Amino acid sequence: MIRHLFKLIWNRKKSNFLLMTEIFFCFLVLFGVMSLVVYNVRNYTKPLGFEHDNVWLLTMRPSADSAALNHQKLEQVVQQVRAYPEVSHAALTNSNAPFAFSQMTDNLSYGNKRSSQADHYEVDDDYEDVLQVQLSQGRWFGPEDNAAHHKPIVINREMQRQLFGEEEPLGKLIPQNDSVNYQVVGIVDHFRGYSEYSAERPAFFTRISLQQSDKSFWGELLIRVKPGTGVAFEEKMVQEISGIGKDWTLEVATLEKMRQNKSKLTMVPMIALGLVCGFLILNVALGLFGVLWYNISRRNGEIGLRRALGASANQVYRQFIGEVLVLATFGLLLGVAFAVQFPLLQVFEVESVVYFLALGISVVVIYILVVGCALYPSRQAATIHPAIALHEE
Amino acid sequence: MITLKNIEKVYQTKTIETVALHNVNLHIPKGEFVSVMGPSGCGKSTLLNIMGLLDEPTNGIVEIDGNPISRYRDKELAHIRNQKIGFVFQSYHLINDLSVLDNVELPLLYRSGTSAAETRRLALTALEKVGLSARTKHYPTQLSGGQRQRVAIARALIGQPEIILADEPTGNLDSVMGEEIMNILLDLNRQDGTTIVMVTHDENMAQKTERLIRFFDGQQVSDAKTNAYDYQKV
Numbered sequence: 192m193i194r195h196l197f198k199l200i201w202n203r204k205k206s207n208f209l210l211m212t213e214i215f216f217c218f219l220v221l222f223g224v225m226s227l228v229v230y231n232v233r234n235y236t237k238p239l240g241f242e243h244d245n246v247w248l249l250t251m252r253p254s255a256d257s258a259a260l261n262h263q264k265l266e267q268v269v270q271q272v273r274a275y276p277e278v279s280h281a282a283l284t285n286s287n288a289p290f291a292f293s294q295m296t297d298n299l300s301y302g303n304k305r306s307s308q309a310d311h312y313e314v315d316d317d318y319e320d321v322l323q324v325q326l327s328q329g330r331w332f333g334p335e336d337n338a339a340h341h342k343p344i345v346i347n348r349e350m351q352r353q354l355f356g357e358e359e360p361l362g363k364l365i366p367q368n369d370s371v372n373y374q375v376v377g378i379v380d381h382f383r384g385y386s387e388y389s390a391e392r393p394a395f396f397t398r399i400s401l402q403q404s405d406k407s408f409w410g411e412l413l414i415r416v417k418p419g420t421g422v423a424f425e426e427k428m429v430q431e432i433s434g435i436g437k438d439w440t441l442e443v444a445t446l447e448k449m450r451q452n453k454s455k456l457t458m459v460p461m462i463a464l465g466l467v468c469g470f471l472i473l474n475v476a477l478g479l480f481g482v483l484w485y486n487i488s489r490r491n492g493e494i495g496l497r498r499a500l501g502a503s504a505n506q507v508y509r510q511f512i513g514e515v516l517v518l519a520t521f522g523l524l525l526g527v528a529f530a531v532q533f534p535l536l537q538v539f540e541v542e543s544v545v546y547f548l549a550l551g552i553s554v555v556v557i558y559i560l561v562v563g564c565a566l567y568p569s570r571q572a573a574t575i576h577p578a579i580a581l582h583e584e
Numbered sequence: 585m586i587t588l589k590n591i592e593k594v595y596q597t598k599t600i601e602t603v604a605l606h607n608v609n610l611h612i613p614k615g616e617f618v619s620v621m622g623p624s625g626c627g628k629s630t631l632l633n634i635m636g637l638l639d640e641p642t643n644g645i646v647e648i649d650g651n652p653i654s655r656y657r658d659k660e661l662a663h664i665r666n667q668k669i670g671f672v673f674q675s676y677h678l679i680n681d682l683s684v685l686d687n688v689e690l691p692l693l694y695r696s697g698t699s700a701a702e703t704r705r706l707a708l709t710a711l712e713k714v715g716l717s718a719r720t721k722h723y724p725t726q727l728s729g730g731q732r733q734r735v736a737i738a739r740a741l742i743g744q745p746e747i748i749l750a751d752e753p754t755g756n757l758d759s760v761m762g763e764e765i766m767n768i769l770l771d772l773n774r775q776d777g778t779t780i781v782m783v784t785h786d787e788n789m790a791q792k793t794e795r796l797i798r799f800f801d802g803q804q805v806s807d808a809k810t811n812a813y814d815y816q817k818v
């Protein structure tokens with residue numbers, strides 16, 4: 192029977208051509224959207240590597256005072272913030288705080304190995320406590336690094352894998368430039384600071400030491416407050432800090448709020464694409480339904496004939512369902528041939544498994560779609576009375 | 585082979601009620617070649633459909649090989665049609681997108697347990713019987729009306745049915761082609777003993793069969809052996 196259906200569809204390929212192309216394009220669009228969705232969902236389900244609840248970001252833009260003066264005031268501010276009973280920890284960071292719209296990328300090299308684009312986070316000793324970063328090996332930065340010969344560096348697993356492979360990473364020296372080396376002091380398993388939807392990529396942390404760089408300024412202070420701390424404290428804190436840094440521009444945001452904003456950046460286009468794709472699928476579904484419906488009245492004679500030759504109503508039903516499945520298979524074969532080029536050619540830096548998952552999901556969705564569209568017309572075809580279908584004047 | 589008892593067929597539409605068959609009693613013995621004649625609309629096709637289990641009588645009993653067919657489920661009816669009955673229609677009812685060979689094979693598609701190779705062999709044999717061995721790869725649209733009807737007959741006989749129901753098989757054909765078809769049917773009846781019920785408008789054709797039943801307005805008006813009957817049986 193399957194052979195018969197393939198033959199029938201193949202011989203009718205001219206009249207089925209439009210449907211097959213429709214299914215083909217529908218599949219391609221679905222595959223594209225599904226790749227994106229699978230990519231995002233897979234990233235989303237991976238650990239972030241930090242805890243952002245109850246963490247605020249205080250952004251400070253200094254006045255036109257001298258660098259030395261601003262630096263001095265910054266030291267005062269940090270001291271002041273850490274002293275509040277509502278605050279458990281506070282840490283300076285470069286502008287690429289978690290969920291901020293700022294990225295700092297760099298590469299590291301070790302011997303002849305060079306990492307791919309990596310996130311560079313410049314942070315201070317309290318960063319570990321503020322974000323509750325989990326170290327899987329070694330330690331975070333601390334006062335003992337003040338006297339260290341090399342600059343301390345913490346890297347993530349991905350960076351370790353790229354630079355050292357299976358070798359023991361702790362204590363390894365990584366050149367920063369010709370004269371200065373980083374020395375690996377700690378490893379974190381995961382750290383994805385940019386977005387919940389971004390892929391895991393190599394990352395490293397270098398140390399901010401406020402005391403040792405007396406003209407520098409860092410404008411971002413991450414603050415972990417005790418649970419339940421609210422706006423009242425925020426207002427009080429901002430007011431007192433503006434007393435120290437006169438004419439500074441101050442802004443406080445919760446990481447949770449920033450996370451939501453960042454998430455919109457991914458979700459909005461994804462939902463928009465999803466809607467477009469949904470409409471397209473609906474369109475194809477309606478078209479398919481219409482054509483199948485129309486075909487049944489056109490094929491009255493054939494249905495009657497098959498019934499006369501010994502097909503039961505159920506067999507007619509199954510034949511019509513089978514036909515759309517075969518039709519979809521032709522469209523899908525072409526579509527899959529296209530789609531597998533993405534993982535094969537590695538067009539984007541995306542794991543192949545993302546494409547294969549998207550491919551599988553799309554194939555299943557298309558099959559369900561066509562069968563869904565065929566159910567009613569096929570049921571209709573099966574209920575056609577053979578004597579009436581064969582009636583000739 | 586087929587027995588009809590007190591068959592009544594009424595088509596009920598919203599506005600009118602058509603009595604297509606009224607009080608039809610018939611017995612078609614095995615191996616007989618019967619023709620049915622009557623003016624258009626007198627119920628001949630309805631009669632064939634009821635004999636062929638494509639339609640149910642409003643009243644009355646249909647018996648096939650002595651078994652009354654009633655309360656049969658769709659699947660069982662389909663099975664009997666597939667095993668015992670072959671149909672030939674005035675307008676051939678070939679599937680244009682299938683080759684001659686595939687068209688002929690259709691009935692066996694609905695019969696489980698016949699291998700593809702065996703099906704092919706049977707189809708070729710059936711086509712040989714109707715003299716179309718040279719046209720197996722052709723498509724119906726590439727054939728003449730007479731050839732198409734021969735394909736349809738090959739399709740009707742591939743399953744080796746006990747009875748063939750032919751509804752005006754020569755109705756769309758000129759007399760020469762009609763003659764060819766008639767001869768094939770006669771051969772089938774004589775050589776293979778296939779029971780045939782044929783509706784026709786052609787008195788000459790009817791006279792070549794053994795028995796002629798005339799219908800008028802849904803009722804049998806005559807039922808008699810033809811001259812050919814004596815000739816054949818002697």
Ligand SMILES: Nc1ncnc2c1ncn2[C@@H]1O[C@H](COP(=O)(O)OP(=O)(O)O)[C@@H](O)[C@H]1O
Nearest residue numbers: 579595602604623624625626627628629630631
């Ligand atoms: N499906 C149907 N619905 C209503 N009336 C029908 C139907 N089929 C046949 N008839 C009517 O039944 C009568 C007999 O039809 P039919 O058996 O086709 O006649 P014949 O084959 O002798 O020309 C006709 O009056 C026809 O209009």
Ligand SMILES: [Mg+2]
Nearest residue numbers: 583628629751
């Ligand atoms: Mg008729």
